[in-house]
Amino acid sequence: MSDPKPYRAPGFRSFLAVMGLSLLLGLIMGLGSIFLQDTALGDAGAALVMASVGMIGIIAIVVLWWRRVDEAAREAHKWAWWWGGSPGMAVGGIGVMALINGDWADAWLAGFEPDTLVALGVGFVLIVQILGYTLAWLWWWAVRR
Structure with missing residues (x-):
């Protein structure tokens, strides 16, 4: 063997x-x-x-x-997904909701087509989620080095 x-x-x-x-x-x-x-x-x-x-x-x-x-990298990504991506998605969702429900934004948003607004909202949430994920991933490695 x-x-x-x-x-x-x-x-x-x-x-x-x-x-x-x-x-x-x-x-x-x-x-x-x-x-x-x-x-x-x-x-x-x-x-x-x-x-x-x-x-x-x-x-x-x-x-x-x-x-x-390796297992350490897997754990870092799983941890970052949960502790960074999930809160990032929540923050992004809150930001989009605040934007679409705010009277102050009506004039600013008036020049956009609806499909563009949807794409911008989805893109914003993804960017904030990726930012949260990246920060959590960096934090995971920083406390273990």
Whole structure:
């Protein structure tokens, strides 16, 4: 019976592989959108199809990465997701609710189309959630170093 291989943390080559796969996926999405926009799908359909392809591809890349990363990094990401991403989503949601329910914002928001306002609200919540996640992730590593 052979000895099991010792754990080896993913190195720079693994990082380059993940970044390369991500870049390739972005290229596929961009070119796919260009080629599909003049089809029966139209611009919106092409964007939807390519966004779906992109999300499936990103999930596949993340699964490959997750299988190779060590337990400490996994724990840091899980902790940051719960303690940073969740409060970030709450703060972002409160911000959007305050904006849409504030009389002071009516004049400022009047120049936007409804779909643009939805996209801005979703984008704001995502940015605040990612910021909370990043701060929690940094905190997790800072207290353990």
